[in-house]
Amino acid sequence: MLTSKRSRSYIEKITGCLNVPNRFENLNGSKCERFFSAFGRAIQALSRIGDEFWLDPTLKGLALRAVNPSHSAYSCFLFSPLFFQRYKVGSGPSSVPFKCKLSMKSVLPLFRCLTSIERSVDQCQISVSSSLTDRVTVQLFCRHGITKTYNLHFQESEALQAVFATHLCPNMLKCPARLFADMVMHFPMSQEEVTLSTSSLRVSLRNYCEEGKNHMKMMHTQMSLHPDEFDHFELGEDSDITFCLKELRGLLAFAESHCLPVSVHFGTAGKPVCFSVEDLVVEARVVLATLTDSESRSASQPSGVVTTSEPRWRSPNAPRPCQRPPVPQTLMF
Amino acid sequence: MKFRGKIVDVACLNHFTRVISTISKLTKSCILRLTPQHLFFVLSGKVTNGGVSMWCELSQANFFDEYQMEGFSPEDNEICLEVTPENLSRALKTTQNAKAVKVKLTKKHCPCLTITAELPTLSSISRVVTHDIPVEVIPRRLWHEFKEPSVPDFHVSIYLPPLKTMKNVVDKMKNLSNFLIMEANLRGEMNLKIETDLVSVTTHFKDLGNPPWGDDASQGGGAARRWDPEAMTQARVDIRKLQQFLIGQQVNPSKAMCNIVHDTVVHLILLHEDVSLQYFIPAVA
Numbered sequence: 001m002l003t004s005k006r007s008r009s010y011i012e013k014i015t016g017c018l019n020v021p022n023r024f025e026n027l028n029g030s031k032c033e034r035f036f037s038a039f040g041r042a043i044q045a046l047s048r049i050g051d052e053f054w055l056d057p058t059l060k061g062l063a064l065r066a067v068n069p070s071h072s073a074y075s076c077f078l079f080s081p082l083f084f085q086r087y088k089v090g091s092g093p094s095s096v097p098f099k100c101k102l103s104m105k106s107v108l109p110l111f112r113c114l115t116s117i118e119r120s121v122d123q124c125q126i127s128v129s130s131s132l133t134d135r136v137t138v139q140l141f142c143r144h145g146i147t148k149t150y151n152l153h154f155q156e157s158e159a160l161q162a163v164f165a166t167h168l169c170p171n172m173l174k175c176p177a178r179l180f181a182d183m184v185m186h187f188p189m190s191q192e193e194v195t196l197s198t199s200s201l202r203v204s205l206r207n208y209c210e211e212g213k214n215h216m217k218m219m220h221t222q223m224s225l226h227p228d229e230f231d232h233f234e235l236g237e238d239s240d241i242t243f244c245l246k247e248l249r250g251l252l253a254f255a256e257s258h259c260l261p262v263s264v265h266f267g268t269a270g271k272p273v274c275f276s277v278e279d280l281v282v283e284a285r286v287v288l289a290t291l292t293d294s295e296s297r298s299a300s301q302p303s304g305v306v307t308t309s310e311p312r313w314r315s316p317n318a319p320r321p322c323q324r325p326p327v328p329q330t331l332m333f
Numbered sequence: 334m335k336f337r338g339k340i341v342d343v344a345c346l347n348h349f350t351r352v353i354s355t356i357s358k359l360t361k362s363c364i365l366r367l368t369p370q371h372l373f374f375v376l377s378g379k380v381t382n383g384g385v386s387m388w389c390e391l392s393q394a395n396f397f398d399e400y401q402m403e404g405f406s407p408e409d410n411e412i413c414l415e416v417t418p419e420n421l422s423r424a425l426k427t428t429q430n431a432k433a434v435k436v437k438l439t440k441k442h443c444p445c446l447t448i449t450a451e452l453p454t455l456s457s458i459s460r461v462v463t464h465d466i467p468v469e470v471i472p473r474r475l476w477h478e479f480k481e482p483s484v485p486d487f488h489v490s491i492y493l494p495p496l497k498t499m500k501n502v503v504d505k506m507k508n509l510s511n512f513l514i515m516e517a518n519l520r521g522e523m524n525l526k527i528e529t530d531l532v533s534v535t536t537h538f539k540d541l542g543n544p545p546w547g548d549d550a551s552q553g554g555g556a557a558r559r560w561d562p563e564a565m566t567q568a569r570v571d572i573r574k575l576q577q578f579l580i581g582q583q584v585n586p587s588k589a590m591c592n593i594v595h596d597t598v599v600h601l602i603l604l605h606e607d608v609s610l611q612y613f614i615p616a617v618a
Contacts (some may be wrong), residue, residue, distance in 0.1 A: 128547070182452075186427045186462050219420045220465040226458040 037118050038282065040111035041090060041257055042077040045250025045284070047104045049075045054160065055100050057089050057128065067106075067160050072289035073207040073247040074162040077254075084280040085123075100154035102127060102136060108139060110150060128154075162287050164274050170236025171198060177255035177262050177277070179229060184252065187245060188222050193291070196266075196273075200235055203227055208242045208291075225245040231261060239268045242291040251275055251286045266290075334412050336438040339399040349396045350391070350425040352608055357418035358581025359387055359612065364471060364479045367402055367412040367560035375419070375479045376480055381613065385574055388482055395607035398545040405473055410601070412438065413471035413479065416446065417484055424448045424464035432459065441465050485600055486556045488559070488566040489591035490546060491517040493601070494538045495591060499525070500579035502536045506572060509534065512617065513572040515599055517591065519543050527572075542592050556594070566595040568616035575599075578612050586610075 046053045046066040050073075053066040061080040067073065081087040111117070123141040134156060140148040166172075183205050193208040203291060204224035227233045255262050255277045266273040270292035276285035341348045356374050358362065358392055366373040379388035393400045404410035411600055428434050428450035445465040452460040471479075493499060506513055510527040517523040520544050526535040546557070560566065578601060586603035593595040593599055596616050603610040 054479060180363070182460075207496040215466055219467065220445075221424070221463070223452070223460065223462045226456070228458060229454060229457055229460070267379075 035326055036121060036124055037081070037114045038083075038254075038258060039124070040114045040117060041254045041283075042079075042284065043104075043107060043111045044114075045254045045286075046077070048250035049073050049245050049286070051104050052101055053104060054157070055102055055128070055154070059089055063089070065160060067162075070246065073244060073286065074161070074288075075247075075251065075286045076284065078283045079284075080281045092150050097184050099156065099158050100134070100136060101156050101157040105150050105289045107138075112138075128245040134141075140290050163284075164265075164272060164287050166265040166274055166276070167272070169231055169241060169267050169271075172234040172263075173198070173203070173230050173233065174232035174261055175230045177252060177258075177260055180252050180262050181256050183223050183225070184245065184249070188219050189249075191319050193242050194245045195240055196264075197238075198227075198235055199238045200227065203230070203233075232263075237268060239266065241266055241269050241271075241273055243288040247288060248275060248286055251277065251284060254284060311314065334405060334440065335401070335403040336412055336436075337399070337401050337618050338397040338436045340396060340434045340436075341398045341432070343399075343430075345396050345610060346425070346431065347429065349391075350398060350429065352391060353418055353425055354422045355390055355581045355610070356387075357358065357422040360385075360418065362415060362417050363387065365414045365416045365468075366479060367414070368404075369402060369410060371441045372396075373479075373481075377478050378613060378615070382420060383422075383571065383574060384560050386482060386613045388611040390481075390609045391618055392607050394601070396586070402563070409473060409476075411476070413473075413476055413594040414438075414444075414446070415469040416466065421446070421448075424466060426453070428462060437467070438468075444470050458600055463472055482611065483593045485598055485613075487600065488556045488595045489517045489518075489519055489561045490544050490592045491521065491523055491556065492542045492544060493589040493591050494541060495522070496579055496582050497587075500576075500582075503572065503576050506534060506536075507576055512569050513575060514567050514569045515575075515593060516565040517541075519557065522565075523591075524565070529579055544588075566593050568593050568596060568599045568614075569615045569618070570599055570616055572613045578614070 023034055042064055043053075046064055050066040050068050053064055056065060059081075061078050061083070064079075066075050066078045095192055116141075120142045122138045122143065124139075125139040125141070125188075127137045128135075131163055134154050136152045136154050138150040138152065140150075142148065145285040181312075187205075187207055187231040191207055195206050195208045197204045197206070202224050203226070207218075207220060209218050209220065227235075252262065252275075254260075258277075258279070260277040263276050264273060266277070269290055272287050272289050274287045276283070278284070336580070340349060360376050364373075364375040364377075366375060370393060370537045374383065374387065374389040376387035376390075378384045378501050402412060403409075412501055425448065428448070431450040431452050435447075435449045437447045437449070437451055439445050441447070442465075444467070446465065446468050448464045450462045452462060454460055498540070503513065506525065506527045508534060510529050512527070514526040514528065516526060521540050523538045524535050525538075527533065582603075585606050588602075588604040590602050590604075591599060592602070594616075594618075598616055599614045601614070602614045
């Protein structure tokens with residue numbers, strides 16, 4: 001519904017073609033990483049955020065982005081061209097954005113069982129050619145000469161971009177993904193929100209219990225550790241932030257499977273928190289809204305996810321991105 | 334009322350976790366009775382839980398390195414709590430490599446069993462995890478509902494075949510019927526049987542042996558003496574209840590046996606050196 005004739009015309013000029021090798025000798029030639037599973041894990045991590053995601057091939061690399069329906073969580077994975085065996089972005093005018101939105105439901109089954117994919121798939125080719133149809137083609141070249149081709153319809157839609165200035169955050173933590181895994185393993189998978197408290201003496205994580213019905217019957221769990229356990233610990237001001245753990249788990253799993261350190265940039269309650277990982281070929285981040293301390297929100301507060309209305313926290317009535325007009329959207333963080 | 338306990342030994346912690354996990358598979362909620370020497374997990378046979386009852390006895394000295402308690406009063410030196418074993422199990426599972434685990438009765442937002450674990454790190458400073466598990470304190474006047482059940486006057490008592498084998502059989506049978514007939518005699522034979530309009534399936538076990546209960550009349554056996562050793566006694570039970578019992582088994586019992594009162598109840602007993610678990614499944618017509 002978002003495609004107009006005019007916009008289709010420029011899409012037609014652009015074709016993208018990417019090859020994801022399953023096993024790929026890193027540029028340094030030192031290690032052999034399972035790159036295809038990295039790609040699959042990124043999709044899985046994004047599926048925790050939203051029902052759809054944006055595929056955004058740029059000269060800087062292939063970006064995969066997702067935002068949740070209430071616009072309180074945003075995630076982006078950027079695979080640099082070096083990640084791919086071959087990476088080609090069509091020769092259209094560089095200023096023209098090339099954005100396609102895919103439904104998670106149609107893509108996720110391809111990457112459901114990563115271990116079997118790792119064993120059977122030699123190469124994966126993802127191409128976007130919209131000369132005839134709005135389709136993304138994923139081809140898996142498997143053992144014994146089997147080729148699986150998936151044609152996935154996409155909607156043309158401007159990708160969301162969250163602008164979040166990490167350098168303005170007063171607080172920053174960095175630690176191996178393993179430490180984060182050790183912290184969150186004490187909470188059940190069904191745990192929605194957790195509160196991260198930081199002071200110069202202690203860092204603690206506890207489950208957030210909404211006041212009300214089951215408050216009394218709920219199990220309260222708190223995990224605390226010493227700041228020295230973090231590789232990097234920079235604290236401008238003490239803070240207590242509450243954010244959604246479910247939406248974060250995907251990124252943590254991604255970081256853990258690739259043994260990457262996770263950085264957390266955050267401020268005080270009500271301001272968003274950003275979890276990020278990066279290595280030579282991939283950058284990933286999740287930006288989450290945090291609960292405000294009190295009901296009264298000062299208008300000057302520069303934080304938050306601008307697109308959501310009151311109540312900011314996972315509002316069911318918040319407009320879904322697909323219902324918005326096809327104008328460049330920017331989420332300000 | 335006061336209670337605090339500390340487990341340091343990894344093997345004890347592991348064993349304790351397995352016991353709790355077994356119990357959590359059997360029931361959503363149960364009563365924890367703390368006495369100076371023992372811990373009891375009790376489920377009394379109410380209609381709401383399908384008439385199933387459970388009695389699990391742990392000797393505290395075999396699990397806890399420190400154990401202090403002060404009961405309701407010096408005469409009634411006991412604490413009786415309603416707990417959710419699932420919560421206990423979850424808290425203990427994530428603290429398997431802890432240096433020490435403390436369990437304490439606390440007053441937080443409500444009465445809680447607080448489990449505090451000190452987790453090892455690479456540095457010298459430990460991590461601390463605290464789980465506050467809400468409990469309900471059972472008033473003294475209701476304690477009588479949670480007494481140890483007496484061994485029923487069974488017709489046949491028999492050792493069970495390996496529980497894993499039994500589980501496989503029961504799992505298959507569950508696809509065919511909701512009810513299972515357990516049959517046994519005093520010649521060491523047991524049958525697991527289902528009967529529906531379309532199909533009858535029976536699995537026969539033999540040479541299982543019958544536990545010697547002695548002549549003590551109070552231990553039951555009165556009916557057993559009058560029972561024809563060749564004759565099968567039987568009880569028809571809800572297959573899900575039996576399956577639940579078999580699924581949860583994480584404690585490798587040194588002895589597993591079953592007492593059947595004809596058409597009345599199936600009484601399953603697992604004995605381990607420091608744990609005993611009894612489970613009663615009522616027969617259905």
